[in-house]
Amino acid sequence: MKRKINFLFLIGCTLALGINLSNAQNRTNSNNAEPKPFVTPKLVVGIVVDQMRYDYLTRFWNHYGEGGFKRLVNEGFNCKNNHFNYAPTSTGPGHASVYTGATPSTHGIIGNGWYDKENNASAYCAGDDTQTSVGTLSNAGKMSPHRMMVTTMTDQLRLHTQMRGKVIAVAIKDRGAVLPGGHTANAAYWFSGSHEGNWITSSYYMSELPRWVKKYNESRDVENYKKPWTTLKNIRTYVESGPDDNEYEGLFETEITPTFPHSTPNLLHKKADFEIIKSTPYGNSITTNFALEALKAEEMGKDEVTDFLAISYSSTDYIGHKYGVNSKEIQDAYLRLDLELEKLLKELDKEVGEGEYTLFLTSDHGAINVPAYLEDQKIPAGYFVRSLYFPKFREFLKFKYGSAELVKNTSNNQIFLDHKAIQNLELGIKEVQESLAEELLSYDIYDKVYTAYQMQQNEYTHGIPYILQNGYNPNRSGDILMVLNPGFIEYPKTGSTHGSPQIYDTHVPLLFYGKGIRKGSSVARTEIPDIAPTISALLGMAFPSGASGTPIEMVLE
Template sequence: MTKTYFTLFSLAFCFIFSTFESSAQRKDKMETAPLKTAPKLVVGIVVDQMRYDYLTRFWNHYGNDGFKRLVEEGFNCKNNHYNYAPTSTGPGHASVYTGTTPATHGIIGNNWYDKVSDASVYCASDDSYTSVGTSTDAGQMSPHRMTVTTITDELRLHTQMRGKTIAIALKDRGAVLPGGHTANAAYWFDAGKWITSSYYMDQLPKWVQDLNSSNKLAKYKKPWDTLKKMKDYVESGTDNNNYEGLFEGETSPVFPHDLPKLWDENGGYNLLKATPFGNSLTTDFAIEAVDNENLGADAITDFLAVSYSSTDYVGHKYGVNSKEVQDTYLRLDEDLARLFKELDNKVGKNEYTVFLTADHAAIEVPAYLKDQKIPAEYLEWNEMDTEFNQFLEFTFGTTEIIKEFSNYQYFLNHDVIKNLELNTQEVQETIAKELMNYTGVDRTYTAYQMWQNNYTHGIPYILQNGYNQKRSGDVLVVLKPGTISYSKTGSTHGSPQIYDTHVPFLLYGKGVKKGSTVERTEIADIAPTLAVLLGISFPNGATGTPVSQAID
């Protein structure tokens, strides 16, 4: 009996001691854990129209220093989604950098009907500023329509404006919105020149002027042929098919695309936007910015926001399944490798942090899906409008009860509703029910539903996150999966369907763990994750949640 008691006492003692020791180790670890990570530079990369499966589909063709470096040495969120609609470029960039959705940040589309001015507005336009670097109005831009701060703003505030933010994209909205309200500079491409707005500066820096006046872009005025042998591009469809668009002057959508021959008829240097060379010249400019702005040169964290826009132009023209899209991603992989090599040399391999995501994904060309016996179709709005207008006349006595149609939302004329002594909620519901009768429409929702309910999952959750009470419409329309209102060639996006929401979120570099997760993450989680990593304030409208598994 005594031996038994002794054994139990020994076990209890060991358990208590080990628990105490483990607790002490945890406490010690907590006390020594750093409050933040301090990279010299954060690099935000947004690839326009990148589906998540472009990582896996083209994996065997990628080199070791681009996408593979991010995946194998960083953290991969495999189940990352946009949690709102419309899934388009302006809202996408705003959501990545604000850590919230259009319901909060206000960028509800690339363009939308503005109820205050009774006119269509563009997400980045601002005629109170002038163009810098061009005589056109292409530089009249600012982030003033975005109503909250970005992660770039918060970093600037945290460093007392000593940390620099430089934003770069071919598209103005791909630079203006990521740069936030406090960027030192945002640059975009127009007619062979890098330009900006007087919102940021009165004249271009000398290094940008020198680059614009140089002949460095001329090397991209060349035929676009495949990077590798076309016979090896087995992950894509045939080169010549009916699902792809054409450049002006082309008779078939096949390689090689003779850019010098097509040059004048397709906008000169703007032609490069719809080729992988647009991504290459973006990379060139980003490297010049690192050099000339001394980004990452000291202990105060800077931010370089780079958006690759050509992938979107190529996707719209040729479609998800095209060899052009595959070639564009293989060339982008080389551009990423080139950028990372420069950052290794100039900032230090373990001294910067990168995230890569997309502003939206894209649908397979419906005409192609139909030929594969997969349900898909095109919605012809003009044909639908004729019948819809007849319904409005019969039901309300006027078509003027509809003020505008924008981003798959009908805006009602509330003055007409008031004059007719109608109930707004009943008008919304009547119109929503009518729209359900049309081919291609999957479901409809009303503004009243968006105001009264708190949706937590599914399509209504996505719509509600995109619904801004001050800016959005009265009746929301969702098309059936596989249905678009677009040309019969090329891919598009914008819907709440999963093919438009599933995009990469890769983290790499200082402060990032190696690994991956299949748990759902959302696009609004990116900025909070960076905020926790950097130890700075969340953007002031942030609704996302940090991805804790990714932070070292």
């Protein structure tokens, strides 16, 4: 009996020990399964759609398929109240701000081009004469990010992964690839049109094109898009845009009316002038094709180290400038871009894996509706005609200071003064700035005028001065900053443009999708510099060196 009791006791102890060991193992497994404070997608894809207003997402919604914009909105996070918080709102500053998480006041890209007051010369945001072209005999490849003064999220990814994470940037425009790629990109590629029709790069990145790029260029895929531009759908269904034949749109060469189909000789010619493709939706098609070739050839997203593919769709900007916000051409361009996004997402699912990549989509600036059209609708709008105002301004300078040569340059709605000449006249810079600003503000074309002294001495927190201050860089910006009346632009009377601090230029989409991203939407205000910190927080890496934005907490799981 005693032996039986001991045997039962031994069995009980063994069972108890087994249960304890099992519980301990479960706790260990549970600890190992605890969520990390970051995610590691195999690939991050950054998409910037050039000149995309937020309302293009909603205006054309009923025409979009399920696999492009709608997939990103319905399965991702939609920031509906996303804005640029600086001006000028243009391509170079836009791409730099998206990727640095900073504003031009910090990253230094104050325009596509600007007056270099130190060297008394013009500066291009991506231009670099110390580099040589790769893939072309022209100067189109003499580019680098050397004028961008801080790091990008792509730089931070490279640093975070000990340079193992691969970064490749692709765009029709050089600045749409160079600035997102950052200072440490493995490669940035852009399109050389003219008679070449090739994808090229700069000696900043490499001494010669990789074999796969040469092979792609030799395939002459681009020639498949030298064809008439017809509407994707029946043009009668494009009720979300204005009449096809109107006076607010530009013309391709040889065209008499700005109407579909667009089939000029240069679009149809297979041997020359590939430049024209940029101004059709086919420019976005060749961008997708080349980006996917880069994805596959470079084996991006194939291991556990996060890579980054930066894509900028530039043709929407060319089309907007030519035809305007309300055109059938813009509508067709976005319906076709929707198909490009669907194609891209399907290939990402296939090559990287659904749920294994993170993607964001935004724009580099918005655009104004054609002021001539707005005027005809009895909406306050119009055009700044330089010849109506600047002669009067020069006369003021002569009368007040005895010379109009105190102004060295006028560009990007800024005036650059000759400081040495002012000092030689024994005048104070601040007083001259204030005097000129007061004069300009008396002209009926200007809504607001600020001086560099105001930008440096005050701290603005909202409104137009806040936006201007974020775009003001003391070493690169001018002495006087001018803001035209809302609805007014300095531009031809056909097509749309951008660059102002007005809401039609600042309100752009911001969509997040994929690994680590919540599903949902919000009308809470977000700003362009928030994008880079959000992606950085998602990946658990350091923020770009000049970042002033903050992570958008509601976006992250």
